[in-house]
Amino acid sequence: MTNxxxxxxxxxxxxxxxxxxxxxxxxxxxxxLAAKEKKNATIIVIDPRYSRTAAKSxxxxxxxxxxxxxxxxxxxxxxRDNKWYDKKFLNDRVYGIEEIFKECEQYTPEVVxxxxxxxxxxxxxxxxxxxxxxxxxxxxxxxxxxxxxGSSNTRMGPIIQLLLGNMGVEGGGTNILRGHDxxxxxxxxxxxxxxxxxxxxxxxxSWKYFSERWKxxxxxxxxxxxxxxxxxxxxxxxxxxLHGVLDEANAKNNAGTPLKALVCIGNGISTITMTHKVxxxxxxxxxxxxxxxxxxxxxxxxxxxxxxxxxxxxxxxETSGTTVNTGRSAQWRFKVVDPLYEARPDHEILFxxxxxxxxxxxxxxxxxxxxxxxxxxxxxxxxxxxxxKTIGLQGWLPExxxxxxxxxxxxxxxxxAGYGPMKNQYYGLPWPCWTEDHSGSPxxxxxxxxxSQGGMGFRNRFGLEHNGSSLLxxxxxxxxxxxxxxxxxxxxxxxxxxxxxxxxxxxxxxxxGKNWKNDNSGILNKKAIAAGLVPYGNARARTIVWxxxxxxxxHREPLHSIRTDLIKKYPASxxxxxxxxxxxxxxxxxxxxxxxxDFPVNIVSGRLVEHMGTGTETRASKYLSELAGEMYGEIHPxxxxxxxxxxxxxxxxxxxxxxxxxxxAKYGYSVLPDQVFLPQNFSGMWxxxxxxxxxxxxxxxxxxxxxxxxVTSYGYDxxxxxxxxxxxxxxxxxx
Amino acid sequence: MGRVKFYCDEGRCIDCGGCVVACKxxxxxxxxxxxxxxxxxxxxxxxxxxxxSVACMHCADAPCQQVCPTDCFYIRADGIVLHDKEKCIGCGxxxxxxxxxxxxxxxxxxxxxxxxxxxxxxxAGGPEETHSEAEFHAYGxxxxxxxxxxxxxxxxxxxALLAGDSDEVSSIFLTRVASKGKGTPKAPYGWDxxxxx
Numbered sequence: 001m002t003n004x005x006x007x008x009x010x011x012x013x014x015x016x017x018x019x020x021x022x023x024x025x026x027x028x029x030x031x032x033l034a035a036k037e038k039k040n041a042t043i044i045v046i047d048p049r050y051s052r053t054a055a056k057s058x059x060x061x062x063x064x065x066x067x068x069x070x071x072x073x074x075x076x077x078x079x080r081d082n083k084w085y086d087k088k089f090l091n092d093r094v095y096g097i098e099e100i101f102k103e104c105e106q107y108t109p110e111v112v113x114x115x116x117x118x119x120x121x122x123x124x125x126x127x128x129x130x131x132x133x134x135x136x137x138x139x140x141x142x143x144x145x146x147x148x149x150g151s152s153n154t155r156m157g158p159i160i161q162l163l164l165g166n167m168g169v170e171g172g173g174t175n176i177l178r179g180h181d182x183x184x185x186x187x188x189x190x191x192x193x194x195x196x197x198x199x200x201x202x203x204x205x206s207w208k209y210f211s212e213r214w215k216x217x218x219x220x221x222x223x224x225x226x227x228x229x230x231x232x233x234x235x236x237x238x239x240x241x242l243h244g245v246l247d248e249a250n251a252k253n254n255a256g257t258p259l260k261a262l263v264c265i266g267n268g269i270s271t272i273t274m275t276h277k278v279x280x281x282x283x284x285x286x287x288x289x290x291x292x293x294x295x296x297x298x299x300x301x302x303x304x305x306x307x308x309x310x311x312x313x314x315x316x317x318e319t320s321g322t323t324v325n326t327g328r329s330a331q332w333r334f335k336v337v338d339p340l341y342e343a344r345p346d347h348e349i350l351f352x353x354x355x356x357x358x359x360x361x362x363x364x365x366x367x368x369x370x371x372x373x374x375x376x377x378x379x380x381x382x383x384x385x386x387x388x389k390t391i392g393l394q395g396w397l398p399e400x401x402x403x404x405x406x407x408x409x410x411x412x413x414x415x416x417a418g419y420g421p422m423k424n425q426y427y428g429l430p431w432p433c434w435t436e437d438h439s440g441s442p443x444x445x446x447x448x449x450x451x452s453q454g455g456m457g458f459r460n461r462f463g464l465e466h467n468g469s470s471l472l473x474x475x476x477x478x479x480x481x482x483x484x485x486x487x488x489x490x491x492x493x494x495x496x497x498x499x500x501x502x503x504x505x506x507x508x509x510x511x512x513g514k515n516w517k518n519d520n521s522g523i524l525n526k527k528a529i530a531a532g533l534v535p536y537g538n539a540r541a542r543t544i545v546w547x548x549x550x551x552x553x554x555h556r557e558p559l560h561s562i563r564t565d566l567i568k569k570y571p572a573s574x575x576x577x578x579x580x581x582x583x584x585x586x587x588x589x590x591x592x593x594x595x596x597x598d599f600p601v602n603i604v605s606g607r608l609v610e611h612m613g614t615g616t617e618t619r620a621s622k623y624l625s626e627l628a629g630e631m632y633g634e635i636h637p638x639x640x641x642x643x644x645x646x647x648x649x650x651x652x653x654x655x656x657x658x659x660x661x662x663x664x665a666k667y668g669y670s671v672l673p674d675q676v677f678l679p680q681n682f683s684g685m686w687x688x689x690x691x692x693x694x695x696x697x698x699x700x701x702x703x704x705x706x707x708x709x710x711v712t713s714y715g716y717d718x719x720x721x722x723x724x725x726x727x728x729x730x731x732x733x734x735x
Numbered sequence: 736m737g738r739v740k741f742y743c744d745e746g747r748c749i750d751c752g753g754c755v756v757a758c759k760x761x762x763x764x765x766x767x768x769x770x771x772x773x774x775x776x777x778x779x780x781x782x783x784x785x786x787x788s789v790a791c792m793h794c795a796d797a798p799c800q801q802v803c804p805t806d807c808f809y810i811r812a813d814g815i816v817l818h819d820k821e822k823c824i825g826c827g828x829x830x831x832x833x834x835x836x837x838x839x840x841x842x843x844x845x846x847x848x849x850x851x852x853x854x855x856x857x858x859a860g861g862p863e864e865t866h867s868e869a870e871f872h873a874y875g876x877x878x879x880x881x882x883x884x885x886x887x888x889x890x891x892x893x894x895a896l897l898a899g900d901s902d903e904v905s906s907i908f909l910t911r912v913a914s915k916g917k918g919t920p921k922a923p924y925g926w927d928x929x930x931x932x
Binding site for chain 2: 009010022023026027029030033034035036037038039040050052053054055056060410412414415417419420421422423609610621622623624626627668669670671
């Protein structure tokens with residue numbers, strides 16, 4: 001999220017793609033409604049389903065699932081032709097917009113209407129309303145990311161914002177609403193298959209930097225891996241690990257062996273696609289461990305009867321530490337009660353693992369005095385602050401975060417600015433928080449503020465030039481108070497003095513060969529900020545990503561598209577033999593058969609307001625189960641009539657990958673007659689069978705339902721491998 | 736002082752059900768008894784879907800009180816309509832009279848046999864001794880005695896649901912109406928004085 005939740009109250013228009021904050025982020029919705037009231041902000045919702053959020057919108061655009069890119073190119077074409085773009089912003093701060101303008105040419109309102117199903121008049125109305133309102137904020141959610149082309153969706157949003165000059169301003173930005181509590185923190189800490197914490201990547205230099213920070217010998221760290229090559233290779237991702245178990249051919253991408261064991265810590269692995277394949281993989285592994293406060297429903301789905309371990313973990317109120325919200329703000333979570341029964345906090349469980357596997361000493365060496373005497377979790381927070389410079393966590397000291405949390409009433413919820421004793425800091429020290437006394441940065445890329453108060457330009461991340469054009473920001477677009485007026489490269493020990501900053505001999509020695517990401521002395525950051533410079537440089541945002549499959553984002557039809565006639569013109573990308581260690585099918589899956597012929601109904605998937613993820617936690621609440629205690633599929637009465645299924649009757653839903661579920665039909669008008677809405681929060685029923693007796697005594701939830709992902713289709717994002725839970729086709733029959 | 740009132744702003748209510756669950760958790764209301772409910776009408780129909788949270792409206796001239804054969808209802812000076820479960824015979828007459836469907840009856844028994852009626856107390860407990868176990872058991876928490884607003888309104892995620900002295904409720908709503916389209920303040924009014932600049 002470039003801005004933050006409260007900041008949406010400053011928006012003149014809010015455009016929401018693939019998100020349903022009214023159901024999934026009710027607190028965020030408060031700020032959206034406040035903008036609507038106080039600023040008369042126009043709320044525009046683009047969604048295949050008329051959601052609770054759509055019910056609060058001024059303009060609703062119903063599009064077919066997976067056609068957001070075509071819709072946005074339609075917007076861009078209108079913005080270009082009507083000259084609604086911000087010329088100065090494009091000139092000074094953006095690279096590659098010409099290629100975007102070239103790509104949008106084919107997306108006339110008529111073409112967009114044909115691809116998306118949204119009437120062209122509505123596209124024009126929405127675009128005009130959004131482009132003319134300044135500032136406008138753009139929101140997205142899993143409705144964008146969980147696609148084979150999700151990584152293109154998430155590039156198109158920022159491109160629209162750059163085009164309109166909505167980046168780096170209060171009330172603007174791209175506000176991605178995270179799926180649940182502390183997802184931002186989890187990502188920052190490297191809960192990813194392709195990077196060390198802080199997005200440092202997996203290159204040798206990054207491993208060496210982390211080894212040093214962990215007070216470990218790099219060669220010892222390396223010796224823990226099968227080879228240096230595997231150490232630096234992306235791992236199996238959350239969505240693809242099952243193929244590392246099931247498909248022996250992937251072993252060649254995994255140092256010659258299939259995956260043999262799974263340790264799953266607090267993750268609802270049945271919310272990824274094709275749960276029936278997840279079950280197969282769980283059954284096949286040598287060992288499976290679940291670490292959760294509640295019984296993970298995947299542990300009930302698997303029918304293995306040996307080497308399955310459930311370790312009870314403490315919940316968030318039984319432990320303490322930082323938690324990071326969707327707006328990059330940290331807050332201290334204080335322990336409310338000691339863990340109940342035999343539950344233990346995650347770190348204790350992990351420490352025990354490390355002890356038994358013989359590396360506890362190395363595991364904890366960077367904590368406290370390095371001899372095993374440390375304070376948990378404060379010393380871990382200090383280790384994070386000491387290490388993660390890429391996102392500027394140097395200022396996230398436990399004392400500062402605790403003081404803020406205890407004085408939260410002294411912060412304005414709209415601007416996050418602190419008052420009185422909390423002045424000169426923003427709530428949660430939103431990262432980057434460059435130094436131990438930095439304010440935090442509530443709005444990314446805001447050049448109207450000095451760096452010391454959270455200002456910054458775009459990061460110099462992709463070199464100094466591309467195809468002969470400079471990638472550094474243009475003249476007159478540096479943050480307020482900057483000693484350099486235009487763009488400049490990321491700060492290193494070698495270039496800092498050429499930017500007009502003086503170093504003493506001692507300082508020069510300390511930062512020699514270092515850059516802002518690995519300078520442990522902190523000199524580069526302090527000196528740069530004192531001169532009004534951003535440690536990461538001041539560059540242009542790039543709209544084209546030359547190392548991606550689609551350098552310019554392209555509309556590609558879903559692998560399982562209901563519009564078979566469009567596949568030829570907008571085909572999927574080529575199959576990828578090694579995508580996060582997995583051979584992934586794209587074009588071959590799309591063209592394997594005429595999917596829409598046998599599976600003529602489009603899934604629209606989403607969450608219910610009562611439930612979280614698989615519902616493991618929320619279905620254990622009797623009141624939430626009372627409000628939403630039954631799995632269903634919402635179908636238009638017209639589809640029901642066609643299939644001979646009445647409201648409330650049971651139906652079988654068959655997926656393209658061989659899974660099936662037996663669920664209740666609920667008539668509704670939020671979907672079109674070729675759609676079925678499936679909530680993704682249920683589990684504990686398996687193809688008509690009740691799994692309640694598989695729960696250990698006393699741990700069963702209050703409500704059960706078929707897991708919708710048994711019928712979602714094969715498909716993974718072409719860059720990130722995020723599962724395609726959104727564009728799936730099914731066949732529905734009366735049960 | 737005015738009488739207490741609820742107000743639910745349908746422009747803000749998003750049917751999140753937070754008020755319902757807050758109420759049930761606070762008072763340990765049995766499953767099946769809903770002192771408060773969120774109703775969504777015209778669900779899924781473009782431009783016509785509206786959600787509203789409804790509970791006992793604590794009427795000044797309460798029909799339930801007028802029809803009750805055992806006269807179990809009483810209205811406090813602040814307008815909160817309460818009833819005495821000792822006197823209630825569970826006949827369900829109040830449900831006929833109530834324009835909002837507020838009275839609730841336990842669902843146990845083969846034919847939905849009516850137990851004693853239960854309804855929203857505005858978080859003001861009942862005729863038993865304030866904060867006694869007997870009061871909590873029969874009526875739930877007494878937040879009004881602690882100077883707090885009802886749990887539902889306190890937990891409302893979008894602040895659609897307002898509760899309290901009707902003068903206060905209407906002044907909050909009037910302020911919202913008056914500030915419509917007037918912009919978001921750059922800084923909270925008066926904080927520089929309260930906390931220092």
